[in-house]
Amino acid sequence: MNTRRERSLLARVVTHIGVAFVAVELVVLAISVGLLWNSLVDERVEHVARYAAAVREQARWALLHEPSQGEGRALDAALDAALEGNARPGEAEEPPRFLPPSGAPVRVWVFRGLEAREFSRDGRLLAASEAPWPATEWPAVVRARLAHPELAATVDVSARRVQRLEPLADVGAPAVLYLQSSLRDVNQSVALFALIAFLAGGLALVFAATITMGFLRKALLLPLARIIEADNAARRGDREGGVIDAGDIPDDEVGAIMRSRNRLFEGMLRAQAQLDANNAELARQREELRVWGRELERLVQDKTAALLRAREILHRNEKLAALGRLAANVAHEINNPLACIAGYAEEAREELERGGEAGVVAEALTTIEEQAFRCKDILKRLLGLARADEVRPEPVELVSLVRETAALAERSLKSRAVELRLELPEGELWLDSDPTALQQIALNLIENAADAAVVGEPPAWVVVSLEGDAGEVCLCLRDSGRGIPAAELGRIFDPFYTTKPVGRGTGLGLAICQSLVERLGGRIEAGNADSGGAEFRVRLPLRPRAAEAPAAVPGTRSADASPLVEVALRAVGDTADPDA
Structure with missing residues (x-):
């Protein structure tokens, strides 16, 4: 109060x-x-x-x-x-x-x-x-x-x-x-003069104050009191009393204020009447909208039922398409290990025909066994992409792993007259990561680089290098190909996007590489090297970033963000695990 x-x-x-x-x-x-x-x-x-x-x-x-x-x-x-x-x-x-x-x-x-x-x-x-x-x-x-x-x-x-x-x-x-x-x-x-003058001034002041009070009361206080009275009447809802009579308005500045106040009050009355009319019109329209809404709700229910039926049909079709894409994905991923198995099997057979040493044959069989298990692990990992399985990090010596991966790809590169160069540090680079995923990433990138180098100017070559930096390690691959056109840089990680001839690629290799790199807490970058060919950089943390979602890399797109791959993997994920 x-x-x-x-x-x-x-x-x-x-x-x-x-x-x-x-x-x-x-x-x-x-x-x-x-x-x-x-x-x-x-x-x-x-x-x-x-x-x-x-x-x-x-x-x-x-x-x-x-x-x-x-x-x-x-x-x-x-x-x-x-x-x-x-x-x-x-x-x-x-x-x-x-x-x-x-x-x-x-x-x-x-x-x-x-x-x-x-x-x-x-x-x-x-x-x-x-x-x-x-x-x-x-x-x-x-x-x-x-x-x-x-x-x-x-x-x-x-x-x-x-x-x-x-x-x-x-x-x-x-x-x-x-x-x-x-x-x-x-x-x-x-002093006597000052006293008499002061008393005379005081009397004049009293007289002037009396005259001033009378004038102010008539010219100011009474009009103000009338304004207050009219405002109180307006608050009570008295529209007639809220308007000041013209006879009570003086012809001076206070009168101008009173007339302005009357115009404002009358404008408010007109606005209130217009507002009441608008509210009535809105109420009528609201009732019409309510009727239309019930009719629209009935139509939406009918359309929703039709859309649900169409979605079921589309879902069945998408599952069939996803199975086909998954088959292509599996074929792309296990093609490299199967090529290694075929190569070493042929070498073992020739060695046996020549009556060679059992050690060479045993080494070839060991490699075949490892690649067979690798195929099995790749299949499990593809199923894990659909089920969002987490990677299993363990201590990995990256220099040795890159050398082993290069040895696996060397035979395939020699058959296409592509030179593989390794620029690796002398020491060791240890990090906590998944060795199978790292080998799959490196092998995919080496094979892609070899495919790009073949179409370039001879001699064809692929350079694999490792660079250790504060807190992270960078795996870099460069080729002697023609590079990546600027219009395609933003799409090379899209699933099923490929620039290879029909039958030579499915467009899943780089998408799977990006997904694996992000699951390992790193990022992959694509660009063109100063030499003119393509350049891919895989940056991985030396220590794992626990409970951290993979960050998006500017200029790239995640394979997991593709609804087609997600549907394909989830469709097969609903089937039984072959290892179960």
Whole structure:
């Protein structure tokens, strides 16, 4: 539940306006007070200057006619007056008339030598004992002026007083006329003015706030309240109350907002009516679709039954076709071992006819036995492809296995004038793999390479090499044939795809090689060598990757992914195992 407390818009507006008015008032008041204070101080400075002009000659005369100056000083003054024509020698000179200017009181002091004497308003120079200097030390400006009497008059204004210093010349020792006027009355006048101005501004602020509140209530709050009232009515579903009457809408920006709100609400009502109509139409169409759906469901059931019957017929036909393909696959795979058996049987027969040694015959029979068992193992492995049997890894020395496989294929290659070259490392390469599968892969690739080399430029040759790398070993076969066309690189691993003449190949050898390599955890790559012929690389891990599915090799296709081979192998997989 939203418990946020609502605040009055009018109060906030009035508060902000009031704060702005107070700030403006304070700024104006500060400026006015500053101007008034400067004006009053300037008047006081002029008053002190007039007072200094009035008292200057009187103070000078008093210093010159002090009794303590002696007769010589009086005589000099009389002579000076006589020379100026103001008096005859021997007559006493009258003091100048002192008329102090009216206005603020000004205290006058005369500093000469070591004495500070006050000059009274009645024109007398009081003795130091009658009016002593009120401070313990003389002002620094007085001491500086006594040290340099040639300086002109100066005025010093502070917040509390106005001070004026003038040098007194021709009075014997250096003397300074010091005038001081307090600014207390000026400060009091300025403070009173500030107070009256502030109170007047406050009253004006209260009056302006009252007028502003009334105006805002009429121009802003009442229209906003009407908008809220209309929104509440709209939420209750009252369509008439949700529209603001034209008589309640003022002709200003708030009125523009209210009119825009009315247009929006009326647009929402029209949209809601359109939505209701659309929903009704959708309900009608949904009912029609439901009827059509029941009819379509009946038709789908009929078609499904027909498709099931057709699939059964197709399944029987595919099983027959799969049996034929499997027969071709078996014939392709056991052709090489049978060729070896035939060759060694012929050699043993010739040896027996010549009355040769029993060891040679025994060796031939041993090879025939091994190849016969190899045929049997190949048949079991083809059945295992359909049943997804796992390979049985064991330690295998790959260099020796490649030499043995090359020896098996050497007779067949010599009969076709194809040279078999081995580029094997001197040491040993051990890995955990299935030796039967490895020999089948190598033999298939050697036979394919020999078939490709025969159609190339003589001399025909096949190179088998082994390369050990970090974590894997690579079995590489290159031939002297014409290479693989770029258009066929993506299809050479497809089952039943072959470029050999009819009757020379079934297109299953490379597909089975790829399937076996992937089951061993490796990958096979096809391409063209720099010499121009084809090049196949079988990469196998030195250690088995347990429980890891074979990864797809870019640019190749897996034989297991072919539905034709899968159907063929599964069809025969349903039959009894010959070894069982």
